[in-house]
Amino acid sequence: MTKPHQISDIAALEALYGTPGKASILKVTDHLTPSYAAWIARSRLCILSTVGPDGTDGSPRGDDGPVVRIQDVKTLLMPDWRGNNRMDSLRNIVSDGRVSLMFMVPGSTNVVRVNGTAIVSVDPETLALFSDKGHAPRSVIVVSIVEVYSQCARALMRAKTWTSGDESGGLPSVGQILTEIELGFDGATYDAEWDARADKTMW
Numbered sequence: 538m539t540k541p542h543q544i545s546d547i548a549a550l551e552a553l554y555g556t557p558g559k560a561s562i563l564k565v566t567d568h569l570t571p572s573y574a575a576w577i578a579r580s581r582l583c584i585l586s587t588v589g590p591d592g593t594d595g596s597p598r599g600d601d602g603p604v605v606r607i608q609d610v611k612t613l614l615m616p617d618w619r620g621n622n623r624m625d626s627l628r629n630i631v632s633d634g635r636v637s638l639m640f641m642v643p644g645s646t647n648v649v650r651v652n653g654t655a656i657v658s659v660d661p662e663t664l665a666l667f668s669d670k671g672h673a674p675r676s677v678i679v680v681s682i683v684e685v686y687s688q689c690a691r692a693l694m695r696a697k698t699w700t701s702g703d704e705s706g707g708l709p710s711v712g713q714i715l716t717e718i719e720l721g722f723d724g725a726t727y728d729a730e731w732d733a734r735a736d737k738t739m740w
Contacts, residue, residue, distance in 0.1 A: 565686040568610040580640035589629030596626045616667040616674035648688035672740035
């Protein structure tokens, strides 16, 4: 049932917002231009969005160097480094290959977005591309690019993402969150041991 004041069709939405400017259309390409490639190659953090039978998922992906490797102008390679083993993104990709990625670079208010499809690969040669100091990912997400474009900078400018300083003081820790969810969970020990555990299991 439509709720009061709900926009329920595309025509009404377009009437409310009007038409996009020329730059908003011009910036979209179906491959990596040299500038887009240079931008993505500088990014150590992106958000990977996927969709599957149980819904959607958004997952931060980060690395100590480029978060993806550019294979060619239509293909990106993202190593799946160690996480929590929930495999939400991977499960979705196996079920429904549609993906979106948002690449960020500290200090820049621009975001570069990639939409496309992906597979989960365990090809030994592909895995070997990311081998470093005895560590290798268990799989690599191979992204086939459908479109690339830069995101309007206003969101990061409004949020002062890179200029507002550390605002994390007073936030509940993960241990506190888990204790709130399950009575008796030892959140204090979880928090106290987290840094050392993460350091040992980063890769």
